[in-house]
Amino acid sequence: MTDLPEWIPQDHPSRDILSKLWGQRRGSIDFKLLDRCYYSKEVLEWESLLKTTLVGVGEVDHGHGEFYVASDGRCFGLSCVHDAFYYYGDSFEKYRLRALLGRRARPMLRPEQTSVTLYGIDYTKESPETYFPPQH
Numbered sequence: 001m002t003d004l005p006e007w008i009p010q011d012h013p014s015r016d017i018l019s020k021l022w023g024q025r026r027g028s029i030d031f032k033l034l035d036r037c038y039y040s041k042e043v044l045e046w047e048s049l050l051k052t053t054l055v056g057v058g059e060v061d062h063g064h065g066e067f068y069v070a071s072d073g074r075c076f077g078l079s080c081v082h083d084a085f086y087y088y089g090d091s092f093e094k095y096r097l098r099a100l101l102g103r104r105a106r107p108m109l110r111p112e113q114t115s116v117t118l119y120g121i122d123y124t125k126e127s128p129e130t131y132f133p134p135q136h
Helices: 014-021 041-050 091-102
Strands: 029-031 055-060 065-069 075-079 085-089 104-108 115-118 119-124
Touching: 014 029, 014 055, 041 075, 041 085, 075 091, 085 091, 104 115
Parallel strands: none
Antiparallel strands: 029 055, 055 065, 065 075, 075 085, 085 104, 115 119
């Protein structure tokens, strides 16, 4: 594994994930550090909304999506095909269990969004599958 840049906090959970999985493909994820210079405005907006540091640790489905880990260990995904951000679980282990069981990620809505499409399904604030992060 390559040395990680200084902008990633020493206690960030992405460091452990990348130290173990860098360069490997597990399921649909190619594990590697995503260059922060190329983070989309959506990722930076979600980072602000979630009040965390998001670190991209892999490409999903051959570049159709990206996998992010938050400072508290929560795992998220970003579609590179359409405007969708989604929640995988409270930890990398919970993500792995979800993936193993074939469970879908939970869509998330930015404050100005009324709906988001994921898996070809339109989700709204009323959809039980929609994930709303706890407010701190």
